[in-house]
């Protein structure tokens with residue numbers, strides 16, 4: 341295994357699909373000055389096509405829109421008309437169902453945030469810190485579907501930090517079952533997303549489809565590859581999903597039953613010493629510390645701790661015994677960076693490192 345990242349010889353041309361939305365904008369921000377990837381196309385909906393990106397996009401991020409992006413003309417989602425190697429998808433699932441296979445068929449490496457193909461048996465659902473080996477499903481996918489390219493997905497934003505924490509616990513102690521309560525930021529609903537009159541001064545105890553994803557996706561990601569298929573991890577998960585009036589950052593309260601007795605210092609050590617597998621550790625988007633453990637009793641907080649590791653670190657706090665399941669803690673991760681655009685870019689870097697993208 342390499343102890344440093346093998347850089348591509350020259351910049352790899354990339355496109356962003358759904359570039360005007362909340363996640364599309366994060367892609368544009370994170371790809372600005374990326375050492376390996378060169379954005380050559382920003383694709384948008386009918387409404388945006390033919391306008392400059394500056395005209396078509398209501399930019400929501402606190403850093404300025406990169407000048408190269410502002411001047412680009414938004415193009416249709418037409419794989420035959422885009423000359424790029426990677427398509428970063430920030431499309432809604434309904435559009436992704438149709439468009440992502442068209443890009444994969446044409447030879448693109450599609451790195452997707454959409455839920456459309458996450459559960460497909462031949463589509464890898466990848467977190468580089470957890471299951472970089474699952475990308476070998478690409479071979480099955482290409483064989484079965486006859487595509488020149490492929491689709492690799494990253495998980496739902498709410499369970500990204502949760503699953504990294506579960507991996508650290510699973511490796512050291514085993515995990516039996518868990519109860520998860522999420523407090524999810526409004527940017528998780530995209531732009532314009534949820535109406536301000538619905539969410540200001542309020543909490544909404546329902547997010548369509550979210551609890552199912554939290555209860556199923558970690559089982560696939562933490563599952564094992566056996567003869568070209570994933571055997572899901574044997575975990576029982578119960579989830580409650582809530583939308584709260586926070587701009588960015590999903591906070592998750594976790595109660596978890598481990599398979600073995602453990603001491604507080606051992607659980608803390610398992611979390612804070614967790615490292616990504618060596619192939620994922622030195623990639624440009626890899627956080628230096630995958631899990632940051634905080635000891636102050638009132639942390640982590642989205643406003644204070646969200647940008648740890650440039651938004652790629654999972655921040656854990658309030659680790660303490662739980663009378664019901666054994667242990668409990670609070671987990672914070674950035675939904676549009678670690679949970680979305682940053683996750684796809686990190687996956688693409690892994691795919692370059694593994695030789696799937698040349």
Ligand SMILES: NC(=O)c1ccc[n+]([C@@H]2O[C@H](COP(=O)([O-])OP(=O)(O)OC[C@H]3O[C@@H](n4cnc5c(N)ncnc54)[C@H](OP(=O)(O)O)[C@@H]3O)[C@@H](O)[C@H]2O)c1
Pocket residue numbers: 357358359360361362363364384385386387388417429430431432433435453454455495496497527528529530531532675676679680
């Ligand atoms: N927001 C998050 O925190 C987050 C985290 C993880 C995963 N995701 C997933 O990432 C994807 C994007 O989410 P988002 O929050 O960025 O949503 P969003 O703000 O609604 O953006 C969606 C983008 O897709 C375009 N689009 C919509 N319908 C289209 C169609 N039929 N054909 C072509 N383009 C279309 C939109 O264009 P217009 O600008 O013209 O509407 C926009 O560029 C979704 O699948 C979401 O579930 C989101």
